[in-house]
Amino acid sequence: GGNGFLASESIDILSEDIHSDLLIIPTALPVYAPPVPDNTYLDTLLHLHSARSCPVLFAAASWWESTTDRVASGMTAIIADGKCRALNQGLVDPDNSLPPSGEPPGPDPNTEAAYTSTATTVLSFSEKPQATKAKTRGESNPIAVGIAEAVGKTSFDPNDPDTCALLNPLPFLPPLTAQSTYAESELNYARRVLRLQALGLARRLLHTGIRHAVIGISGGLDSTLALLAVCAAFRTARLPATNIHCVAMPGFGSSSRTAGNAVRLISSLGLSLDTIDIRPACRQHFHDIGQDPNTHDTTFENVQARERTQILMDLANRLGGLVVGTGDLSELALGWCTYNGDHMSMYAVNSGVSKTLARMMLRAFSHALTNGTNTANALDFAPSDATELSAVLRDIVATPISPELLPLDDAGEIKQSTEAVLGPYELTDFFLYNFLTVGPTREQMLDAAICLFASSPEGSDDSRDPRLAHLRLSPEQIEHYLNGFYRRLINNQFKRSCLPDGVAITPLNLSPRRGWRIPSDAAPNAWLS
Structure with missing residues (x-):
């Protein structure tokens, strides 16, 4: 087996x-x-x-x-x-x-x-595939994507471009190829991931006999991808799209941009959206537990996350439905979720999808829909308005990532940035991939990250992967984010010890049943020292 x-x-x-x-x-x-x-x-x-x-x-x-x-x-x-x-x-x-x-x-x-295809081409077997070193740091090596292949068990010079060329800075994404074929490579991979997500959820729906799904829609990256997976799953299970119940639950930090994108997204998919303002219920709860509503601490944030989960769970009970979780692999790794809040669902379709992969998938779908790709081929289902869906996906990808739990600034803009706290997801996903695969020492991880992510001095050529051109990171910032990664990953194992079911996209997953796991009371010092 x-x-x-x-x-x-x-x-x-x-x-x-x-x-x-x-x-x-x-x-x-x-x-x-x-x-x-x-x-x-x-x-x-x-x-x-x-x-x-x-x-x-x-x-x-x-x-x-x-x-x-x-x-x-x-x-x-x-x-x-x-x-x-x-x-x-x-x-x-x-x-x-x-x-x-x-x-x-x-x-x-x-x-x-009916889907059997005859293969007449001889498939050759090579006992040990030979890795071909990339010529530049922008051409990711499809074989040697881990730190181990480049540095072995010793440190290396982060200024050596030949060594850095062996490393893939975005290991959850397809390797960089010629521009004319990379978009196709992204779309093919996005389609395969979406198919896995859909099959996982469809199987659960058919097994339980449940014909309704309930999902919270924020207008952000994760809930959007989860909704696409739900639509594909309902197509697979032969269930009517009218049984997909989308709920927007604006809180104290919800912005007009994400709220508007939620409405546009639902409309483009031909679905309906219910809106439940959670602020009155949260204010009542603040009063009940003695929380000052002007104190914007962890309690202030978690009350909102748990109120949303309670609404979704209770709606699912009333409808005889299943709550679809939207949290992704990167958030689970860093514990960037509220315990028994957005951390919990009845089936988590994004639990194997990293944040960088989620971004890439929405970007690939948007590009394909803009360029006239058959929508059924791209998404496994036909949206109501492909042009509008393409546009809203593009804006969702461009929206700063935020849990939107803290009040907006005076201009009504989001002031709570996830990546300002955790670091760019390109960097944290690089840490996560290599930690789970080869387990380099802290020094090896830091050297490799500096080699790949540190921005070039002013006036010099930027030899980094062009997909990282928007990042401006110093070695000191990279080290700060690395230390935070270790602390968050280890200290938040207790959240991953009780995760809902969800399909793995790669062998690198954090399921407490089959994935990477440690005791919930492990200490990060062993990894930091």
Whole structure:
């Protein structure tokens, strides 16, 4: 089960010189959406085929398996005569159309069989793929994306461009390619991630028999992406879009820009929006617990977050629906959520999506809709107004990220900036990826981050990845944000120890059941020292 057949010991056993006429591998292999596509599974099957000199039949469970934490791949393959004779990537491949609307939802053998494509091209197996070093720091290496590949176990000179060229500053995104193809690369990846999110939620809806979803819409990045996933899930589960219940809950820090974008977003998708002003209920709660409403502390903020969650949960009870969570992987890592507030839901579609990936996905969808890409191909569903959806997605991406829990400034603008506290998400996601994959020392992480993110002196050429050109960071700022990353990541494990179910997008996830985890009472000093 799982992906155990890929483990080296399993390969050794299956590769032993034992005569067999046919090798059959049934598995519950999960599917992920790595930023860099690879043929790991096919390479493994070809290796086994070569070692055993017999045909290999591979069959992974379909998406109808449990989606508590991940989606099963549904991949099937036949390897014979040195070739991949038949390959079916299943519904998790966005290039495979969803069943026609007349088909029943769920695991239908005839429906699944319709998506089998014959592969006649010989797929070669390379025992050790060779990483090719990028020529400049702007050309991300698709193989050596981790710090370990560049620095090993020792420190390195952050001023050495040859060493820095091995590092990928945006490891949750597709590697940088020629401008003409990068937009296509982003869209393809965004489509695959959205398909995984949709399949995870659709499976939960079909399993429970729940036909309604309730989601809070702020007009911000995360709730927007979550709503797109809900729309795609309802298309997958053959449920009417009228059963998607969107709720705007303005509070003390809600801005006219995000409120307006929420309305535009819902309209462009052909949905309806209910608005519930949480301020009266919060004022009553302040009075009940003795909180001074003019004291804008953590209590002031968390009261609003928990009031919103209470509204969504109670609405779901009344409607017989499911509350869809909107929090993302980056926020979960840093604990940037209210315990038992936005931290909690009934299924979290964004829990495997980093903030940089969420931005990229909305940008890719907006670009595709602007350039006339078939909307059903881009989103797995057809919005009511593709042009308006493209425009509002573009503005949502451009809006400063904020929980909007503190009052606006005198001009009515947002004054609570998430990235001013945590650091740019490009930087924190870089920390997160490398922490979860190779676990470099603090010094290695700092050196690598300075190498990639520190802005060039005035008047000199900026040799950084062009996607980082908007960042102006000093080494001192980078170190400050790194120390904060370690403290927040470790100190907030208690929030991740009780997370709702949600599909993993990559093997790097924070689920307390299958992902990276530590004791809730661990101390960050071990990582900082």
